Amino acid sequence: MQGKQHLFIPGPTPVPPEVAAAMTRPLIGHRSSEFASLQRSLVAQVKQVFQTENDLFIFSSSGTGAMEAAVAAGVQPGERVLALVTGHFGNRFAAVAERWGARVERLESTWGEPFDLEAVKEALARGPLPKAVLATHNETSTGVVNDIAGLGALLRDTPALLMVDAVSSMGAMDIRTDEWGVDFMLTSSQKAFMLPPGLAFLSVSPKAWQAVEAAAPRSFYFDLLAWRQSGAKGFSPWTPSIALLYGLEAALARLFAEGLPEVWARHRRYARLVRAGLKGMGLELLAADACASATVTAARTPGVPADEVRALARREYGLSLAGGKGKLAGEILRFSHMGYVDELELLGALAVLELAFARLGFPVKPGAAVAAAEEELLTGGGGRG
Numbered sequence: 001m002q003g004k005q006h007l008f009i010p011g012p013t014p015v016p017p018e019v020a021a022a023m024t025r026p027l028i029g030h031r032s033s034e035f036a037s038l039q040r041s042l043v044a045q046v047k048q049v050f051q052t053e054n055d056l057f058i059f060s061s062s063g064t065g066a067m068e069a070a071v072a073a074g075v076q077p078g079e080r081v082l083a084l085v086t087g088h089f090g091n092r093f094a095a096v097a098e099r100w101g102a103r104v105e106r107l108e109s110t111w112g113e114p115f116d117l118e119a120v121k122e123a124l125a126r127g128p129l130p131k132a133v134l135a136t137h138n139e140t141s142t143g144v145v146n147d148i149a150g151l152g153a154l155l156r157d158t159p160a161l162l163m164v165d166a167v168s169s170m171g172a173m174d175i176r177t178d179e180w181g182v183d184f185m186l187t188s189s190q191k192a193f194m195l196p197p198g199l200a201f202l203s204v205s206p207k208a209w210q211a212v213e214a215a216a217p218r219s220f221y222f223d224l225l226a227w228r229q230s231g232a233k234g235f236s237p238w239t240p241s242i243a244l245l246y247g248l249e250a251a252l253a254r255l256f257a258e259g260l261p262e263v264w265a266r267h268r269r270y271a272r273l274v275r276a277g278l279k280g281m282g283l284e285l286l287a288a289d290a291c292a293s294a295t296v297t298a299a300r301t302p303g304v305p306a307d308e309v310r311a312l313a314r315r316e317y318g319l320s321l322a323g324g325k326g327k328l329a330g331e332i333l334r335f336s337h338m339g340y341v342d343e344l345e346l347l348g349a350l351a352v353l354e355l356a357f358a359r360l361g362f363p364v365k366p367g368a369a370v371a372a373a374e375e376e377l378l379t380g381g382g383g384r385g
């Protein structure tokens with residue numbers, strides 16, 4: 001394997017050089033006024049990415065920490081939770097709620113498809129209203145986007161809390177936390193935010209605060225009342241990862257310099273490019289166009305074990321692709337196209353993947369993927385932008 005790693009996995013994703021450089025700056029005290037102004041500025045900017053006016057916290061944890069923070073604060077033992085499971089990460093959210101003592105009902109869709117709002121409506125009508133509904137915006141294990149706006153509309157005038165995992169889409173897709181009525185929205189640093197793992201972001205609506213304030217905190221680290229109290233002073237209750245916050249400052253500068261709508265459009269274009277390329281080399285896409293993720297694409301590899309082609313691509317070319325998770329283990333490969341990546345790199349990865357398939361005897365015509373990707377960009381909707 002070559003020394004250089006080419007990460008086309010859905011996290012961690014490549015880190016831009018100026019973000020890496022920012023993280024080497026000398027540390028400051030986390031109770032200093034400089035820190036408070038840094039944190040205030042970061043929170044205000046991340047809120048813009050979330051499209052929210054709600055309170056927002058930056059945890060020094062991975063994304064699962066923010067899932068746990070939302071569940072531990074918003075749901076009490078024995079309370080009913082409806083978990084919409086469209087893949088591996090939906091299952092994880094449900095498991096977190098179970099661990100914290102909720103009575104979880106899983107409403108599972110076929111993996112590779114989004115949740116069905118009619119089925120959600122029926123599930124809501126069946127029993128007493130759940131305390132919370134858990135959903136995944138972008139199901140990273142299948143490359144499917146779910147209709148959170150539609151789900152939010154179902155719950156808006158009810159007391160049920162909407163908790164949404166947007167770990168692999170926030171920063172790359174147009175996500176309207178407030179307009180959609182999301183009470184707890186969460187994401188983390190190592191995907192479209194172009195940072196190493198280690199930060200998670202959680203927004204908390206006024207409706208969510210009512211539920212949080214009505215019960216004694218159960219998690220110590222993720223005691224949201226403590227986070228709110230410290231946050232009001234520009235601080236974090238516990239020592240934060242200051243270096244990652246420096247990196248976040250640089251990553252946000254990059255996002256805003258490009259412009260959020262431009263960043264979203266770029267990711268949509270990448271998805272079209274990669275989908276056309278994978279199809280062009282003869283793979284079967286898991287998600288239909290209508291629900292396709294802008295950040296990650298999953299495909300079946302007819303006739304060739306997906307894990308074998310991934311292993312060969314990594315060993316021979318340094319190309320890292322993700323595999324299937326849970327019930328899709330060994331069945332698919334997943335190609336990430338989010339964050340700090342450009343068309344040259346995406347086309348290069350498609351070309352190398354073709355070579356890997358060819359070595360395993362898959363009937364692929366060299367150049368077919370790149371030609372199909374280019375054709376899509378030149379003729380498909382939206383153009384090269």
Ligand SMILES: *Cc1c(COP(=O)(O)O)cnc(C)c1O
Nearest residue numbers: 062063064089140165167168188
């Ligand atoms: C990556 C990811 C997570 C978070 O995982 P961590 O390893 O805890 O950061 C959660 N949900 C989704 C949809 C993800 O893609």
